[in-house]
Amino acid sequence: MATVREIYAYLDGQAPFSLQLGFDNAGFLVGRGDRAVTTLLVSLDITEEVVAEAVEIGAQLIVSHHPVLFHPAKSITDRDPNGRILLALTEQKIAAICAHTNLDAVFGGVNDALAQKLGLIQVEQLKQDGVDTSGRPYGIGRVGNTSGAPMYAPAFAAFVKQTLGANGVRYVDVRRPVRRVAVGGGACADMLQDALAMGCDTFVTSDVKYNGFLDAKALGVNLIDAGHYPTEQVVVPVLAKWLSAGFPTVTVATTQRHKEVFSYL
Template sequence: MAVRGRDLIKAMEAWAPKSLAVENDRIGLQVGDPEAEVRGVLLALDVTEEVVDEAVRIGANWVIAHHAVIFRPLKELRTDQSAGRLYAKLLRNGINVYAAHTNLDAAEGGVNDVLSEKLALEKTEVLIPTRYQRLKKVVIMSPVDHHESILQAAGKAGAGWIGNYSHCTFNIKGTGTFRPEEGTNPFIGRQGDLERVEEIRLETVVPEEHLNSVVQAMIDAHPYEEPAYDIYPLELSGEVQGMGRIGNLTQSMTLKELAERVKEVYHVPCLRMVGDGNSRVSRVAVLGGSGGRYAPEAQRLGADVYITGDLDHHTALDALADGLHLLDPGHHVEHLVLEQVVEKLKENVGLKEIPIQITTVDTNPFRFV
């Protein structure tokens, strides 16, 4: 069965749902048709003409990008200008483009988690909360013999997480009643007879973004034609979600030593540093992309040093006066998340046979001389 664009999009948004994006961010399918067959996927930080040429060369008709290919409103579509040439090349070659930006920044295992893990930060927390995970309670009734398989299916689909504990459920035995009417094919009982069956009421908590997949997994594992289940809204808030991370180094080091580590693990030839290189640092905040405006929040949460890109002169002066160290490895370090995107997409059974590659084009516009 052919894999369609909607299947690829569903896989991405199961991991990095649109609800995680900041307001008015340019995300989602930007060019193409969600029903287009997926023959190959190319991952890139930015979509340039060179990236499109590579997609054509390797036979990839889908590009998943971190930065939007259509960011500013279009006033014209002229093919004698760079933007128009790019869009024309995409359409002419049937290349579909999907963008995951701040939703991928905030996602668990997304940009900022990758940047934190590269530095081996411990006890990380969200730097800039943007939302709290909304929770639902799902209740399903099942015959005793199928209870365990339904419980396992729910847990595998993402239900029952409380902190670092998975498969958290509550179960009560009781008696279910039903009468199969004309046109039914009951798993238990006969048409016209009122049945009483010993069942187990399974209750579990589900993050809203996993609700549909959990319910479907439970139904698929259930033997009944018409499983009985309920969904309740909860006043409880789930995990905090948002931009950036803050955590602790495994051991303190000088700012200069941390700068050298950042260069090594982020694969950058050099970076900009604000502060005394001999100062010792242990608590680190990191935010991929342009995060200068969040420097005060990093300091408020106790960061000794804040790592982000595109820092401006006045932000640096203010941080220096306030005693906050800064490291700027550039905006382009976000490309480090692309390896994680490959892994996440390959976890999807339907995408296992689809060629998924990371672009070999260096889209970083800056060169060091």
């Protein structure tokens, strides 16, 4: 038997919540700390469909990457999606713990999972932001080298799409072979200069604005926007693995309902 508070403390040891960026709202966001947990559900986001799924499997807790509460709520009603989600959680007595930018930054988190998924080797930090209280370095983004014969951007973009299960990708091809790759799960396009400083010829991230593509072309860096969901969904099995190891008596499920929200024509 485990409690919500114990699971939160365990996750705090794996990816300290104190490392989250200043704009973030990661942590134990909904529920009672002393609530016993026999089943939990892991998801990238907490949506109405995910809450319904948690109810169906009898979960007392949802662990997600994106915070279910990001901005201060002025009201919680059934008139908007966030209100309905929060009402459903509280009415069904389901707690929510959300590990966001702290999970982006730590060793073994989002960006290590993304680098591993793409088969990169000799992985290192893209930018070190500091060290935690245990002296472990942390920072968002990773850099690694490809193995085997180098590809050019079109072929590598196709590989990224297939490997991450993305519905589509956008990319800039500067006609440089892909050998040294930076990755930033989620919206990390503002780290393009960091990737360049690390000697990268290619950067994989998401949510790139038009200016970002222009900058990449001008700087001579292949830029691949593989989507927010595909570049971060890779951490869901990591969270499930951590939680299963930490709480072997708890049933740990991963969502089967939450998918990429948009398609490409």
